[in-house]
Amino acid sequence: MQVASMHFKERASERLNDEVxxxxxxxxxxxxxxxxxxxxxxxxxxxxxxDAGRAIRQRALDDLDVWLESFExxxxxRGAKVLxxxxxxxINKLVLDIAARHxxxxxxxxxxxxxxxxxxxxxxxxxxxxxxxTDLGEYILQINDYEPPSHIIGPALHKTKEEVAExxxxxxxxxxxxxxxxxxxxxxxxxxxxYLTADMGISGxxxxxxxxxxxxxxxxxxxxxxxxxxxxxxxxxxxxxKIVPTLEDVAxxxxxxxxxxxxxxxxxxVDILTGPRGAGEFHGVDHMYFIVVDSGRSEVLGSEVREALxxxxxxxxxNHCPVYQNIGGHSYGWVYPGPIGSILTPMYVGLENALDLPxxxxxxxQCGVVCPVRIPLPDLQRKLRxxxxxxDLRPWYERAAVRLWAWxxxxxxxxxxxTRIGVRVLRTLAGPDGMIHRLPLFGAxxxxxxxxxxxxxxxxxxxxxxxxxxxx
Amino acid sequence: xxxGFFVTCLVDxxxxxxxxxxxxxxxxxxxxxxxxxxxxCCGQPAYNSGDRADTIALARKLVEEFxxxxxxxxxxxxxxxxxxxxxxxxxxxxxxxxxxVQALCARTHELTDFLVNVLHVTRVPGQFRGRITYxxxxxxxxxxxxxxxxxxxxxxxxxxxxxxxxECEMCCGFGGTFSIKFGDISARLxxxxxxxxxxxxxxxxxxxxxxxxxxxxxxxxxxxxxKTQVLHIAEVLAGEDxx
Numbered sequence: 001m002q003v004a005s006m007h008f009k010e011r012a013s014e015r016l017n018d019e020v021x022x023x024x025x026x027x028x029x030x031x032x033x034x035x036x037x038x039x040x041x042x043x044x045x046x047x048x049x050x051d052a053g054r055a056i057r058q059r060a061l062d063d064l065d066v067w068l069e070s071f072e073x074x075x076x077x078r079g080a081k082v083l084x085x086x087x088x089x090x091i092n093k094l095v096l097d098i099a100a101r102h103x104x105x106x107x108x109x110x111x112x113x114x115x116x117x118x119x120x121x122x123x124x125x126x127x128x129x130x131x132x133x134t135d136l137g138e139y140i141l142q143i144n145d146y147e148p149p150s151h152i153i154g155p156a157l158h159k160t161k162e163e164v165a166e167x168x169x170x171x172x173x174x175x176x177x178x179x180x181x182x183x184x185x186x187x188x189x190x191x192x193x194x195y196l197t198a199d200m201g202i203s204g205x206x207x208x209x210x211x212x213x214x215x216x217x218x219x220x221x222x223x224x225x226x227x228x229x230x231x232x233x234x235x236x237x238x239x240x241x242k243i244v245p246t247l248e249d250v251a252x253x254x255x256x257x258x259x260x261x262x263x264x265x266x267x268x269x270v271d272i273l274t275g276p277r278g279a280g281e282f283h284g285v286d287h288m289y290f291i292v293v294d295s296g297r298s299e300v301l302g303s304e305v306r307e308a309l310x311x312x313x314x315x316x317x318x319n320h321c322p323v324y325q326n327i328g329g330h331s332y333g334w335v336y337p338g339p340i341g342s343i344l345t346p347m348y349v350g351l352e353n354a355l356d357l358p359x360x361x362x363x364x365x366q367c368g369v370v371c372p373v374r375i376p377l378p379d380l381q382r383k384l385r386x387x388x389x390x391x392d393l394r395p396w397y398e399r400a401a402v403r404l405w406a407w408x409x410x411x412x413x414x415x416x417x418x419t420r421i422g423v424r425v426l427r428t429l430a431g432p433d434g435m436i437h438r439l440p441l442f443g444a445x446x447x448x449x450x451x452x453x454x455x456x457x458x459x460x461x462x463x464x465x466x467x468x469x470x471x472x
Numbered sequence: 473x474x475x476g477f478f479v480t481c482l483v484d485x486x487x488x489x490x491x492x493x494x495x496x497x498x499x500x501x502x503x504x505x506x507x508x509x510x511x512x513c514c515g516q517p518a519y520n521s522g523d524r525a526d527t528i529a530l531a532r533k534l535v536e537e538f539x540x541x542x543x544x545x546x547x548x549x550x551x552x553x554x555x556x557x558x559x560x561x562x563x564x565x566x567x568x569x570x571x572x573v574q575a576l577c578a579r580t581h582e583l584t585d586f587l588v589n590v591l592h593v594t595r596v597p598g599q600f601r602g603r604i605t606y607x608x609x610x611x612x613x614x615x616x617x618x619x620x621x622x623x624x625x626x627x628x629x630x631x632x633x634x635x636x637x638x639e640c641e642m643c644c645g646f647g648g649t650f651s652i653k654f655g656d657i658s659a660r661l662x663x664x665x666x667x668x669x670x671x672x673x674x675x676x677x678x679x680x681x682x683x684x685x686x687x688x689x690x691x692x693x694x695x696x697x698x699k700t701q702v703l704h705i706a707e708v709l710a711g712e713d714x715x
Contacts (some may be wrong), residue, residue, distance in 0.1 A: 405518075
């Protein structure tokens with residue numbers, strides 16, 4: 001996908017004023033947040049389950065090379081082919097090679113965020129083949145001229161029912177509907193035809209299981225089941241970090257994933273697919289492929305933000321993020337929005353292309369406390385801020401201001417003098433209401449949308465000394 | 473009991489009255505309060521700007537100033553959280569300093585937590601009459617576990633009626649330099665908070681951190697609300713005049 005993360009500020013500002021988007025985003029709290037909270041109460045000990053989830057994911061990452069080899073051996077033994085993609089371009093090439101080998105004309109896809117990284121749909125269409133997204137949200141975006149997803153589990157949640165109705169009416173040439181169920185039925189009717197005529201199905205992969213060589217798919221619409229069993233070829237695409245050692249581990253992670261994502265005890269469908277159809281088996285594809293994607297992940301693994309790879313893509317961090325809740329996913333400018341995106345995007349597309357993302361957080365840590373695998377998201381954002389600072393990627397005046405202030409704060413006498421002058425100057429800027437309505441220079445960032453309560457005009461330490469307060 | 477009072481840079485600069493209110497509460501609770509005169513800032517602005525070297529210098533300075541005390545108390549969840557939650561990580565490669573830091577961390581408290589859990593205060597000197605709501609500041613809540621403590625103290629004041637607002641644990645949007653770098657997002661978050669404050673129909677919104685205080689008060693006034701008071705918990709508990 002094209003990277004627009006360098007324009008975060010402008011994109012976010014535009015969206016702050018989008019009243020329709022605001023109303024749509026408002027539903028996140030009522031739906032995802034409230035349902036998650038309710039579903040967690042079913043677990044005897046959510047915090048212990050989080051610990052277990054964290055441990056499983058960390059164990060996989062600590063010896064990832066071993067688990068990858070183990071996965072490759074298991075999957076191969078079950079008759080699947082395991083391919084590795086180093087770059088986004090390689091994902092697309094591998095898919096097109098497989099399609100050519102099997103004479104594929106039409107491809108259906110269930111949801112895969114990794115395929116968004118490589119803009120796979122465009123590559124498929126560029127090769128003259130047909131591709132149809134079958135996840136309802138992804139389908140809506142596809143027929144809307146490939147609008148980018150705005151959320152990792154609800155890709156079209158920024159859209160209203162009315163917008164979708166209008167889109168279907170325009171693209172399907174059908175009468176406009178105003179009931180959600182009718183819209184779903186209409187999409188189902190269109191997609192049914194494609195399921196039956198497609199030659200190849202592409203899915204993502206919530207987990208790759210090393211023990212069994214399986215891919216696990218967690219969905220609600222049943223589209224992944226059809227996508228991965230009706231055509232003769234199935235290609236499962238996911239990142240190297242999605243390996244988990246055993247099926248037992250998947251069971252534990254499944255206690256966390258649907259609850260953290262949508263607040264469901266279990267998703268409507270959980271597919272565990274192992275190899276192509278064997279002798280005497282009724283269901284399954286003739287050919288099964290795995291494309292295991294690096295594309296920046298091994299670099300993350302060797303970096304100071306490696307813990308981000310524990311992510312199981314539940315979306316809880318963005319659902320609970322006050323910033324995401326107010327600007328939506330498109331502001332972040334690439335595949336993964338919200339707190340986790342603020343770490344992954346700079347790592348995958350280059351920090352210099354996403355400078356604002358690690359800064360775009362109040363560090364409130366609401367994301368950190370909801371993350372089912374305990375990724376310390378604000379700490380990782382700070383690590384990237386440290387990198388930006390060390391590599392001179394912040395504006396010079398910002399660096400200078402921090403350094404000058406810190407230099408003074410290490411020199412109490414100088415600091416005392418500077419602050420005494422500072423508070424007096426600021427005091428003179430206040431109106432009769434005790435508020436500063438306009439601050440100069442960088443301070444304007446504050447006063448554009450708020451007043452600044454003026455300082456009292458004397459520092460605490462000054463007043464304390466005057467009162468004869470003892471020290472030392 | 474020698475209690476080192478960490479004023480915090482924002483209280484020092486913006487609202488000295490909060491510092492004096494906190495002193496009054498600590499002394500009323502029986503603490504022997506000591507205010508190191510050379511103190512400045514815990515280093516959080518540098519830390520969250522990615523300036524690690526300067527953060528370490530400021531952290532070292534603060535540890536030296538306060539490690540002789542039995543406790544360190546700050547009228548801020550954010551600054552006490554910086555010390556207790558983040559200082560150890562800064563000295564992970566320096567075992568000698570790390571041991572000193574950890575020893576201080578164990579004795580570092582946010583003001584209301586100290587009053588309730590160490591001094592076991594059950595009566596406060598302040599007088600306040602009115603309906604208030606409490607905003608849970610992020611670091612106080614999620615780093616220092618401050619939730620019940622301020623409410624317990626407010627409950628000892630007969631004139632106070634506590635009315636919880638919606639989303640009292642939601643960030644107000646301050647976020648340190650975030651408030652300037654992303655002023656419009658920050659102001660929107662503050663606006664959401666102000667809406668909840670106003671919906672609660674209170675005389676005052678009370679909180680435990682200066683950053684949130686400036687942010688919420690600034691946005692309330694810009695919205696045209698000149699009436700709803702924005703008070704630090706220490707000001708309410710000690711009954712100090714705001715000026």
